[in-house]
Amino acid sequence: MIVVTGATGNVGRTLVRTLAEAGQKVTAVARRIDAADVPDGVRAVAADLGDPASLEPAFAGADALFLLVAGEDPAGVLARAEAAGISRVVLLSSQGVGTRPGAYAHAAAFEEAVAGSGLRHTVLRSGGLASNALAWAEPIRAHRTAAAPFADTGLPFVDPDDVAAVAAVVLTEDGHDGATYVLTGPEATTPRQRAEAVAAAIGEPVTFLEQTREQAHEQMSAFMPAPVVEGTLTILGHPTAEEQTPTADVPKLLGRPATPFAGWAARNAAAFA
DSSP: OEEEESTTSTTHHHHHHHHHHTTOOEEEEESSOOGGGSOTTOEEEEOOTTSGGGGHHHHTTOSEEEEESOSSOHHHHHHHHHHHTOOEEEEEEETHHHHOTTTTHHHHHHHHHHHTSOSEEEEEEEOOBGGGGGGGHHHHHHHSEEEEESTTOOBOOBOHHHHHHHHHHHHHSSSOTTOEEEEOOSSOBOHHHHHHHHHHHHTSOOEEEEEOHHHHHHHHTTTSOHHHHHHHHHHHHSOOHHHHSOOSHHHHHHSSOOOOHHHHHHHTGGGTO
């Protein structure tokens, strides 16, 4: 049995489906979830990573865990996982742990807890997700505009379905214990280029509006903690060479090229139409 936390999210939902279609027994975990949210045959358990004790029913009978960086007590989560008989953990972390450890201390603490747990473990450090562009869905639907700062600064955003596919591989195959993989898309794209890709996907023109850093900070502060806003804006506006360079880990693990942003946009065109 594999437990997938964040099972209703952009990565988790696809991971649950991928594992179930491969014949794996899966328990899908999210704070708000029920049987209607998961494929037939998947067990849905409502629990909160911020409350490790709430995870005990989800962990019962499991031997592997896909873990998000959420809550403040990774050691408590891992202790309950081990007590339940879970022996393998795959942690979805952030590329920023490697490139900006000071700004990503929360994710770094989870990585340290996993490494020190004694459990078999693999860390997936994801770059920015292509699905972040869903923040444009409402304004593109309403008035065909997309706004973002740093219009011409490129980053290799990764398709969340690629992240899920990698997670399925490392959860079900041997040979990944102790590894850290950095997951990116195949090429760096700018916000302006991503807006153009969405326009091509829906067959309609989209006007790109470049925000100031201050405007973006105000918008992001409505749903993100201040340190995360600062770290995110720094990466978006002043990425390091490492953050702008695609890695080979997705193609190495999947045996195919990483999905370009245009491919993600085409697959999700209905969200913007």
